[in-house]
């Protein structure tokens with residue numbers, strides 16, 4: 001087997017596990033190329049020869065990995081997501097076993113699933129149109145403000161950095177959002193307007209129910225709330241009702257579609273899979289790239305092919 005490992009050395013806590021994984025992945029007759037990303041290196045460059053390998057292991061935080069997956073969209077490449085970041089939410093959503101030996105076995109077994117990817121475009125501070133891939137949740141408003149506040153603490157505090165950011169910055173900007181979903185228009189008042197490819201958060205809490213990586217749809221999520229007290233309600237509901245099917249998600253409005261356009265009355269911060277983008281934006285367009293990526297899955301994943309034998 002020929003494998004390519006692309007590793008972001010600046011990812012969070014687990015950043016040495018990839019070397020242990022490499023030892024488990026290779027055996028007699030195998031070849032493995034390990035590439036460490038430079039901080040300014042575009043994913044397209046690092047993955048230019050990805051077709052030459054049987055599997056490409058993408059190791060980094062959710063933002064880095066989503067960028068690499070975007071570069072692999074609709075290419076003849078099998079990708080394996082490796083959890084080296086702070087939260088590793090994409091890895092949790094794919095649902096493979098959280099153990100390097102099991103993941104190495106899954107790479108050798110070669111069972112894969114075709115998953116969707118999100119693509120988000122916006123206009124930056126200089127009027128330049130930007131586009132990036134995302135695999136979890138992106139959008140504008142309060143949560144992006146939190147991501148930005150959490151950055152300095154992410155390395156030291158891990159996931160607790162996000163909660164610390166909530167406590168440090170309880171003020172949210174209220175805006176009016178014009179949302180167009182596959183041609184249909186809606187208006188909301190709220191503090192956040194997000195779009196999700198999949199929406200399971202830390203601790204297996206589903207922000208919205210039945211959100212999947214293979215349904216060919218994105219979920220538009222508006223947080224219609226004005227205060228931190230209101231915001232606590234959906235998250236508390238999340239703790240007591242992880243799937244969202246009994247209590248629902250008060251203050252969250254959700255709709256599904258394949259193209260979602262958002263215009264905000266106020267300039268707001270933007271985040272893409274947990275990475276804060278520089279400057280403020282007045283909206284974005286998100287579209288789904290259906291079945292765009294081929295990803296290694298093991299038998300514990302809900303995306304493991306049903307007709308496969310473990």
Ligand SMILES: [Mg+2]
Pocket residue numbers: 116196197198211212213214215216217218219
């Ligand atoms: Mg989906």
